[in-house]
Amino acid sequence: MTPRQIEFRIKRIKRELMKLGPMRPGALSMQYAACQKSGCACMDPVKPKKHGPFYQLSYSHLGKSTTRFVRPNYAGPIKKELATYKRFRELTQEWVTQELALSQLRLDLARRKDDEK
Numbered sequence: 483m484t485p486r487q488i489e490f491r492i493k494r495i496k497r498e499l500m501k502l503g504p505m506r507p508g509a510l511s512m513q514y515a516a517c518q519k520s521g522c523a524c525m526d527p528v529k530p531k532k533h534g535p536f537y538q539l540s541y542s543h544l545g546k547s548t549t550r551f552v553r554p555n556y557a558g559p560i561k562k563e564l565a566t567y568k569r570f571r572e573l574t575q576e577w578v579t580q581e582l583a584l585s586q587l588r589l590d591l592a593r594r595k596d597d598e599k
């Protein structure tokens with residue numbers, strides 16, 4: 483790879499980053515629960531019919547972990563935001579990888595030039 487090729491890749495990564503929509507970190511899980519009220523279908527000893535699904539969103543940011551419930555009708559949009567964040571992380575990681583390669587390549591090229599003298 484030449485510095486030019488790497489620079490081109492970085493440009494593409496930046497362009498894709500600029501296009502990303504709403505995002506948030508975390509993971510969404512589905513839960514079923516029993517309300518503990520006697521006589522409720524969820525407490526049936528033979529075939530309990532638990533309440534739910536409840537969507538639980540867990541994430542950590544700035545070293546703080548949070549879990550909260552999400553209404554079912556928000557599960558779709560949240561899933562999209564989570565996927566966008568994942569892509570954001572992939573792209574920034576790839577950006578750093580390419581910058582490292584570029585920096586190293588420049589160092590190597592400079593050393594080679596010095597050796598030729």
Ligand SMILES: [Zn+2]
Binds near residue numbers: 519522533
């Ligand atoms: Zn119940």
